[in-house]
Every structure is written in structure tokens, then in C-alpha cells.
Amino acid sequence: xxxxxxxxxxxxxxxxxxxxxxxxxxxxxxxxxxxxxxxxxxxxxxxxxxxxxxxxxxxxxxxxxxxxxxxxxxxxxxxxxxxxxxxxxxxxxxxxxxxxxxxxxxxxxxxxxxxxxxxxxxxxxxxxxxxxxxxxxxxxxxxxxxxxxxxxxxxxxxxxxxxxxxxxxxxxxxxxxxxxxxxxxxxxxxxxxxxxxxxxxxxxxxxxxxxxxxxxxxxxxxxxxxxxxxxxxxxxxxxxxxxxxxxxxxxxxxxxxxxxxxxxxxxxxxxxxxxxxxxxxxxxxxxxxxxxxxxxxxxxxxx
Amino acid sequence: xxxxxxxxxxxxxxxxxxxxxxxxxxxxxxxxxxxxxxxxxxxxxxxxxxxxxxxxxxxxxxxxxxxxxxxxxxxxxxxxxxxxxxxxxxxxxxxxxxxxxxxxxxxxxxxxxxxxxxxxxxxxxxxxxxxxxxxxxxxxxxxxxxxxxxxxxxxxxxxxxxxxxxxxxxxxxxxxxxxxxxxxxxxxxxxxxxxxxxxxxxxxxxxxxxxxxxxxxxxxxxxxxxxxxxxxxxxxxxxxxxxxxxxxxxxxxxxxxxxxxxxxxxxxxxxxxxxxxxxxxxxxxxxxxxxxxxxxxxxxxxxxxxxxxxxxxxxxxxxxxxxxxxxxxxxxxxxxxxxxxxxxxxxxxxxxxxxxxxxxxxxxxxxxxxxxxxxxxxxxxxxxxxxxxxxxxxxxxxxxxxxxxxxxxxxxxxxxxxxxxxxxxxxxxxxxxxxxxxxxxxxxxxx
Numbered sequence: 001x002x003x004x005x006x007x008x009x010x011x012x013x014x015x016x017x018x019x020x021x022x023x024x025x026x027x028x029x030x031x032x033x034x035x036x037x038x039x040x041x042x043x044x045x046x047x048x049x050x051x052x053x054x055x056x057x058x059x060x061x062x063x064x065x066x067x068x069x070x071x072x073x074x075x076x077x078x079x080x081x082x083x084x085x086x087x088x089x090x091x092x093x094x095x096x097x098x099x100x101x102x103x104x105x106x107x108x109x110x111x112x113x114x115x116x117x118x119x120x121x122x123x124x125x126x127x128x129x130x131x132x133x134x135x136x137x138x139x140x141x142x143x144x145x146x147x148x149x150x151x152x153x154x155x156x157x158x159x160x161x162x163x164x165x166x167x168x169x170x171x172x173x174x175x176x177x178x179x180x181x182x183x184x185x186x187x188x189x190x191x192x193x194x195x196x197x198x199x200x201x202x203x204x205x206x207x208x209x210x211x212x213x214x215x216x217x218x219x220x221x222x223x224x225x226x227x228x229x230x231x232x233x234x235x236x237x238x239x240x241x242x243x244x245x246x247x248x249x250x251x252x253x254x255x256x257x258x259x260x261x262x263x264x265x266x267x268x269x270x271x272x273x274x275x276x277x278x279x280x281x282x283x284x285x286x287x288x289x290x291x292x293x294x295x296x297x298x299x300x301x302x303x
Numbered sequence: 304x305x306x307x308x309x310x311x312x313x314x315x316x317x318x319x320x321x322x323x324x325x326x327x328x329x330x331x332x333x334x335x336x337x338x339x340x341x342x343x344x345x346x347x348x349x350x351x352x353x354x355x356x357x358x359x360x361x362x363x364x365x366x367x368x369x370x371x372x373x374x375x376x377x378x379x380x381x382x383x384x385x386x387x388x389x390x391x392x393x394x395x396x397x398x399x400x401x402x403x404x405x406x407x408x409x410x411x412x413x414x415x416x417x418x419x420x421x422x423x424x425x426x427x428x429x430x431x432x433x434x435x436x437x438x439x440x441x442x443x444x445x446x447x448x449x450x451x452x453x454x455x456x457x458x459x460x461x462x463x464x465x466x467x468x469x470x471x472x473x474x475x476x477x478x479x480x481x482x483x484x485x486x487x488x489x490x491x492x493x494x495x496x497x498x499x500x501x502x503x504x505x506x507x508x509x510x511x512x513x514x515x516x517x518x519x520x521x522x523x524x525x526x527x528x529x530x531x532x533x534x535x536x537x538x539x540x541x542x543x544x545x546x547x548x549x550x551x552x553x554x555x556x557x558x559x560x561x562x563x564x565x566x567x568x569x570x571x572x573x574x575x576x577x578x579x580x581x582x583x584x585x586x587x588x589x590x591x592x593x594x595x596x597x598x599x600x601x602x603x604x605x606x607x608x609x610x611x612x613x614x615x616x617x618x619x620x621x622x623x624x625x626x627x628x629x630x631x632x633x634x635x636x637x638x639x640x641x642x643x644x645x646x647x648x649x650x651x652x653x654x655x656x657x658x659x660x661x662x663x664x665x666x667x668x669x670x671x672x673x674x675x676x677x678x679x680x681x682x683x684x685x686x687x688x689x690x691x692x693x694x695x696x697x698x699x700x701x702x703x704x705x706x707x708x709x710x711x712x713x714x715x716x717x718x719x720x721x722x723x724x725x726x727x728x729x730x731x732x733x734x735x736x737x738x739x740x741x742x743x744x745x746x747x748x749x750x
Contacts (some may be wrong), residue, residue: 026331044580056319058737070379074583081383082666087441087570088446091441095501106576106577107575107577108576108579109338109574109576109580109663110573110575111572111573111574111575112572112573112574113572113573114383114571114572116364119425120424120425123424123425123710124709127709128699128700128709129709131699131709132695132696132699135695136692136695136696137701139688139692139695140689140692143688154426166672181715182639182718184715185700185715185718187716188699188700189646189696190540190694191533191696192692192693192695192696193693193698194312195689195692195693196650196653196689196690196692196693197687197689199685199689199692200657200685200689202685202688203684203689204685207681207684218735226561226660226664227660229660230656230657231335232655233606233656233660234649234652234653234656236602236651237599237602237603237649237652237656238646238649240595240598240599240602240643240649241556241592241599241646241648241649242595242596242645242646242649244591244592244594244595245591245592245595245642245645247587247591248586248590248591248594249588249591249642250507250583250584250587250588250589252373252584252638253588253638253639253642255585256639257644259643260642285650292738299335299350300465
């Protein structure tokens, strides 16, 4: 049997490395926030004629509109991003575009978000994350009758969320991935997936503890060996679905699927290698402290 | 005597359930094009809707998938209400009546299933309006946001400057406004007002005090007309004549009927999706889902052989049941919702994988059938604990009790609802369906 836990500091080291890379990204580039957070307008137009971005920028700024970005979002579809618009601006911009392109321009999607929505979204997300974390911590601690189990599971979960956030700062910087409403959803789903996986490994440890007992480290090695194939297979099936969505699902769900994918991979890794590693470390630490305490008590009673 | 073992019975029950679910899941019309030699069948099979009466109960159900705004096209508008001038204790009531008035105005559009809901968070009070199929938001925003405040003012003749003295008669005293045509003049459209009993009394009093004087009719801070009062008018009927076109008159009477907004509102968010874009998204998601699903099915067979075939069967039953539940509840399907469903497919296989991996171990120690039973029993603990943890998050995301400190927005909820129902159904298909199918098949294999 593989002695997985012997190398647990290597796993924790790998995690730490990714966390640092992510933290570096967040500090250096921050997150590329979408209109849901910053406020602003996103309009998806459809037109067949080709155009030069510069010309459109120039013409629109002559009329007093600044274009933040223009992205291709399909064969003839283009995503335009503006700062928050007034109601009348929408039609004016359409007219300007039709003039430049001298063709019909179809407005497929129009999103205009005021600046007051963003802070609310962040607050609600934090509340949702805290609430899920607390409930899951209590549930795991209760089911496994140990606070150590709960705390390790929660830390692994936090690890996955941080990795996801870090990845998006890097993806945002290099590939323009934006953090929006759907990213928030993906983040919260990652929490649940992470714990889902961790509990499966924990359950094996609990079973052996009941049946045979013994050193947690040895039990953890066995549990990881026996759930490894299941973990991988389960991740594969979810990955199949997500990869299909990324490649074929269209622009709206592309980054959402990428976020879920990163969450799934991180969640699969963190269950045996972060949660269980931490659990075993906590257990050893606890016993060392307890040992010292007994020794201490022993001396105290001698006095 | 014929004896049917329980697993067989249960399998028959599963079969029955699946047939019903398939029936509901199928699209309303299925075109059939068959060419076999000389036989040429070309027709549409139409699934009949349920529509019958049992005593007093009329059961009507059309089993159509309800698509959200992002898939079906439509507008999502968020208004912020200005509650700064209101006693904090009254904000709730004011918002409720604001919602009612907006709801009445929205209903004027004749849109099917509009949604008007309030959402308050951190002192910001919002009204969310969803209008499926409406693309021209300009008209919608105008109609919703119009104040349509009707006032009547005396114009005292004694003073030099023409100043107004507002009366206590307002649009609130109206019981009905309608469009009529001016019979005396050139048949111009006019707005006919019918006051409530109380309003009629007020109107009678005002007219009796102002004979010979003009009475100004003010709509949205604009004097529409100021007819001279000829006589005391009792009975509570009045006419507003102005230079209205027929459309304007209709619009005004609609607004007057709908009532004035109790709070002033301001548009803070607007999202419009064209139906074509929605259809495109649906098609792409279906394609992605189909390919993803085929890969999962193939993977299961490659990894677990005939056990995988059973798991695949369970997975297909899972898909069919889920789809039929979406139609029955009904769940409003959005793009994130589809993603949630596809993700739950991945999770649905998980229970099977857990059990099969366990089975591989147990088989070394017991005979096939016992090993299966033991695996199901043992795997159940972890399946239960793990899925409850997932359900907790889905529950918090779905926010079924409309807690204001959590997300109340459509996309997050759409995702959570499909994910949660997916997890729930996967517990049923993963444990009950696969288990009984396996029991039946394993037995037959032994014989």
C-alpha cells in the first residue's frame, strides 16, 4: 500500500505554491470585474460588414460615447462594452453604428447595470460563503464527531476557493476572463463539490476507525488508496461535461464552465491531499500537545 | 402460484415511472419521417395535453418547458425606489403598494407571465420587473415609471397673477378613466373620469364654490386644460379635453386607471436578450450536453463493463425524470440552470461509481449478490453525507425563503434549483433504480 501521508508536506507545499502564485496574481493584477460588479453596459450586436475598431471608437467618441472594449462573440456577433449608459444612448449608438457600417445592425443583447449593484453582490456572496462554511463545518463535525474533521474540510474548501480566485486573476489578465455573477455561482459550487469529495474519503476513515481502530495516519493511507480511483473517475465524468460546455456551450457559459472546471480539479486534489493531510497533521499535533499536557500534569501532581 | 420477487416488482415500478416521465419529457410535437421501401410515413405525432375533469376538479397541464429570459428572450429591469422621504417603518408597505401599481401597469402590456418582485438590501429598495418576449424596453420603462399624477386646482380670480390653489381632489379619488369622443366639437378624443363616491362629493363642493371660475386639471405637473365651471356638477363625472391623439388618450386613461406610483423610481439595471440569441444558446447547450453525456456513458461502460451499462441506464432514467420534473414543478430553465443540470449529471454518476468501486473490493470476499448488497449499504453513508453537504450550498444559493441578505437574482437561483433537484433525483436513481436493476440482472446471470 502506498504511504500517502508520509509525503503530506509535499502536497501541502504544492498547494502553498499555487496559493502564492494566485495571491501574486490577485495583488499584481487584481480581478477583472464584469459589469455586474463595476456597473456599465454590455451590448451584443450582430452585423455582417467588417469594420475597423479604431473608426468605431473615433466616431462614437465624437458623439460623446467611450467604448471600453469590442470583442468578437460569434460569427457575426460582437460584444461592445461601455460605461453605464443613459436610456436614450442606446438608440443613438445603434444609429452611429448603422451609419459607420452602412448596414443593418441587430441588437441581440443589452445589459446596463448601475454602479449600485456591485457592492451588494459582493456582500451577499460573502454572506452566502460564510453561511455555507459554518453550516458545513457543523455538519461535518457532527457527522464525524470531531472538530478536527470539520476544520480540515473547511480549510481544504477555502484552499479551493482561493485557487479559483487566483486562477481567475491570471486568466483575467492574459485572456480577459471576467468575474461576474456566474463566477460567484461557480465559486459557491466549488465549495460544495470540495466538501462532497472530502466527505467520501472521511467516510472511509470513519468506517475503519469504527471497525478496526488504530493510527489515523495508517487509516488515512488506506482510505486514500481505496477512494483514489473513485475520486478520479468521478472527476472525469464531471470534466467531460464541463469540457463539452467550454468548447460548445457558447460565449455566455464559457468562463463559467472554466471556473467550474478549475474548482473541480482543485476540489479533487484537495480532498485527499489537503483535507486529509491537514487532518493527520492536526491529529499528530493534538497528540503531541496532549502528551506534553499529561507530562505536565504528571509533574504537577508530583510536586 | 406466480410469485414475483420484490426487485422485479420494483423494477416494473421503475419502468412504469420511466414511461410516464418519458411521455412528459418528450417535446410537444415530434415530426416523423420514415421511408421504408414503399411505405412513406410523414406526420407529426402530437403529445396530447392533460385536460380532464374529475367532479369539480379540472386538471389541465400542458407540459411545456418554461424558459428563462436569457433563453426565451425578454427584458429584465431593476428599479430603485427613493424611500428617503418615508418613515422607515412604512417603507415595507410603500414598497408593496409600489409593486402592486407596477404590476397593474405591467399587466397592461399583455405579456404572458411577467414577474414583479421587490428586493431590499442595505437600505436599497428595488423592484425587479421581468418581461418575457418584450424587447422594446423604452416603452416599457416609460409606462412603468410614469407618475401619472392627476391634480385639480382652483384658479382664484381675485389675485393678479394666475396662481393655483390645489384642491383635495386627486387621482386617488378616481374610480375609472376611459376614452370617449367629444360630441360637441370635432369628435376629438377626450378622457372621461368617473370619481368614487367620496371624490364625487369633493368635486361637487369644488364646482359649487367655483362657478364662473376656471378649474385647472393638472397631469404630471402640467396643466392639461382649465375649463370654466358652468354649473355644480354632482354625480362625479368629468371630462378632460386637450389636444390628445387617440393613442395619447388611451395611454393616459391606462395610466390614470393604474394609479400613481407611491414612490418615485429610477432605472438602475436593464438586461435585454433577443430571442434569436436565446435559441442559439439553447441549441449550443443541447449539443454540448449531448456530447458530454455520450462521453460519460461511454466512460462508464469502458470502466465498469456491464455494471456500467446498468449505471448508464440509471443515468438515462435520471435525465428523463429530471426533465419531466422541470416541466411539472415547473422550473424556469435558464442558461446557468442548464449548466447546473449538466453538472448534476456528473454528480449522479458519482453514487454509481462509489458503489461499483466498493463492489470491486467486496467481490474479493463474498459472492456477487452479497457483495452488491454490502456495497450499496456501505456506500450509502458517504453518499448521504456528501450529498447533504452539497444540498446545503444549493439551498443557500437557491434562497427559497427570499432572505434579503442572500442572492435573490435569477441566474444564481436558476443554477441552484436545477443543481439541487439534480442531487435529489440522483439519490433516488443512484440508489433505488440502479440497485433494483442490478438485483434483477445479477439474479438472471446466476441462473
